[in-house]
Amino acid sequence: MYIITLTLTGLKSKAPDFIAAHNAWITQGFDDGVFVLVGGLKPQGGGVILAGGSDITSIEERVSEDPFVAEGIAIPHIQEVAPARTDPRLSFLSCASS
Template sequence: MFVLELTYTAPLDRIDAALPDHVTWLQGLYASGDIIASGRKLPRDGGIILAVGDDRARIERLVATDPFSVAGLCEYRITEFLATKTSPELAAHRQQPPS
């Protein structure tokens, strides 16, 4: 699993102008099962996305398609972790440490 942390590199008026395209992009990732949560950071200087999977290169390719990334409006920090414990609702995403 991955924590994708966006940090805005542009003024909020430019972020807001690109927000509809970013939301459409997120909706596609929800539909494909690639992400399970997302939202703004507080204070509003970026956002957080929880992405599922174990292929970092694939996640990096997805991040590169974010309209915010394409327009140069944010930077991403990608943190991979093993979700060894989850709520019952996220049981399908539990991971096992490597042997």
């Protein structure tokens, strides 16, 4: 499981030019079964993605293909998480629920 944060850069004014492609990239991540949550970071802006079902190399490659990352609009940070305990509603995370 990975938590990916996208921090906007000084080039964030270019975001409107690439928002359609960024949204298509997000849709593809869901369609491929990799993304399970996507949202905005408040109040500073940027975004967060919860991803799974891939190894770190595949995640890094996928993130590099985000138009916001490729165009320097956002800087990604990928953090691997090893779920050890979850609420039963998150049983899909493949760890012992307690």
